[in-house]
Amino acid sequence: MPDVSLPAIFAGIPLKNPSLFRRICVPIGDPAAWIETPDHRVAIVRDIEMDRVRGSSNADRVVCPADYEPAGKLDADRETATAQAVAEYCRRENLASVRVDRTLPFVFAWHLQQAGIELSYDSDLGVIDRRQKTEQEISWLAEAQSVTETVMRFICETIARSTVAADGTLVHDGETLTSERTRAMAAAEFLRRDYSMSHGAIVATAPDVADCHHAGTGALRTGVPVIVDLFPMNNQTRYWGDCTRTVVHGQPTEMVRKMHAAVVAAKAAAVKQLRVGQTAESVHLAADQALLGAGFDSSRGTVSDQPTIQHGTGHGIGLDVHEPILLDLGGGPVLEREVFTVEPGLYGRSVGGVRVEDMLVVRDGDAQNLNQLHEGLDWT
The missing domain is CATH 3.90.230.10 (Creatinase/methionine aminopeptidase superfamily)
Known part of the structure; x- marks a missing residue:
């Protein structure tokens, strides 16, 4: 059984990922991520979407990938850059293990694993709350x-x-x-x-x-x-x-x-x-x-x-x-x-x-x- 006290990560394109959209609350067509702990919620979105997400979601912080640029710089590809930023956020916040749902794109999983972060798959994450x-x-x-x-x-x-x-x-x-x-x-x-x-x-x-x-x-x-x-x-x-x-x-x-x-x-x-x-x-x-x-x-x-x-x-x-x-x-x-x-x-x-x-x-x-x-x- 997954440890439900672990931080949860949702990522992908909100326009195509209903579980992510339900948190971001804006139908964004670019890659985004949502990192959730029991007492803190962070949205990572493209810079031009930050104000809309601040106004629509219940995120405690809304940031863009440039706010979490790794040492090797962000990739020019938006999806890769967002995945890099998620991994960098976890590194800076000392998140050694996170829960992920069934929709997490592999590009995010790969960058998290490359950063040494353990992924705990939770089959109910993003399912029970939507049910x-x-x-x-x-x-x-x-x-x-x-x-x-x-x-x-x-x-x-x-x-x-x-x-x-x-x-x-x-x-x-x-x-x-x-x-x-x-x-x-x-x-x-x-x-x-x-x-x-x-x-x-x-x-x-x-x-x-x-x-x-x-x-x-x-x-x-x-x-x-x-x-x-x-x-x-x-x-x-x-x-x-x-x-x-x-x-x-x-x-x-x-x-x-x-x-x-x-x-x-x-x-x-x-x-x-x-x-x-x-x-x-x-x-x-x-x-x-x-x-x-x-x-x-x-x-x-x-x-x-x-x-x-x-x-x-x-x-x-x-x-x-x-x-x-x-x-x-x-x-x-x-x-x-x-x-x-x-x-x-x-x-x-x-x-x-x-x-x-x-x-x-x-x-x-x-x-x-x-x-x-x-x-x-x-x-x-």
């Missing part, structure tokens, strides 16, 4: 999910209210409505609200949707379910929304109705199990057993013609759209104020797929659902 959200973080996630639902409603209603060409394909504003075009419409709606779809979106129908993470291609068709999975990031807070609904233009088949009823029941079973002290595995098994009990098989890792279970039940969410822990086999105890998606689904080449996804906060008692949008197939 247990603050109320402010929950508010940001709720805001992101509300915006996601607004765009979700627009997209699902657009699909449901389209006209139909002679070949059964959908038409919107005189043009064929495709997966690609629908995603572009969603991206434009999010952009107007200062959100970005940096990981894309899913608007998928049969047969592509048999692969549950396929983004979808080609024309949408009447009578065939369309899975719409939107997961945008708020460009200001950098917290994510993540919501999935399934829409059918026209009348769904009896099989699709059966799939939808099973998925909604599975989600309800998982939500009921999502409580402090329960395991993430038990939440997944509640959903899994509901789907199996409804007559659907599991074929994880294998795309199938008939509708089957393809994935776990959900994941953590926050500064990343997918965060630990997973609601899946092996998942450990859930913690108060963790935020999860719950998203059971069924997928097959022949009839298409159905998935419904909400975002929930683990509370002392029933989980708090951050969604308000209906779960149905009819969006007219």
Whole structure:
């Protein structure tokens, strides 16, 4: 077990490293570092970023690499120079051993080791604190999910209210409505609200949707379910929304109705199990057993013609759209104020797929659902 009294180091590029960003609080695109002891916090950032970090973070000191120049001078490469400065800081402060997290770039590890500093890997560092959200973080996630639902409603209603060409394909504003075009419409709606779809979106129908993470291609068709999975990031807070609904233009088949009823029941079973002290595995098994009990098989890792279970039940969410822990086999105890998606689904080449996804906060008692949008197939 790592010694949690050791100083902790986070390093990398805050724009790409959520654990570092959560401390620096500025989405810097250049290398930076954060050195934290029980009673002192130091940020090492590029000189032009120092004032912003002073104003946004709770660092006790904000310095730049030039403030900790080693005897051999700083390298011209910014990442190397920042790593040199971190090692020099540790040398001057007599830090013989430090804790590091799973995201530490090797350039920082190498320079620390070259300076004779022992690295103690802590698998929970930067994980547990992000799993247990603050109320402010929950508010940001709720805001992101509300915006996601607004765009979700627009997209699902657009699909449901389209006209139909002679070949059964959908038409919107005189043009064929495709997966690609629908995603572009969603991206434009999010952009107007200062959100970005940096990981894309899913608007998928049969047969592509048999692969549950396929983004979808080609024309949408009447009578065939369309899975719409939107997961945008708020460009200001950098917290994510993540919501999935399934829409059918026209009348769904009896099989699709059966799939939808099973998925909604599975989600309800998982939500009921999502409580402090329960395991993430038990939440997944509640959903899994509901789907199996409804007559659907599991074929994880294998795309199938008939509708089957393809994935776990959900994941953590926050500064990343997918965060630990997973609601899946092996998942450990859930913690108060963790935020999860719950998203059971069924997928097959022949009839298409159905998935419904909400975002929930683990509370002392029933989980708090951050969604308000209906779960149905009819969006007219």
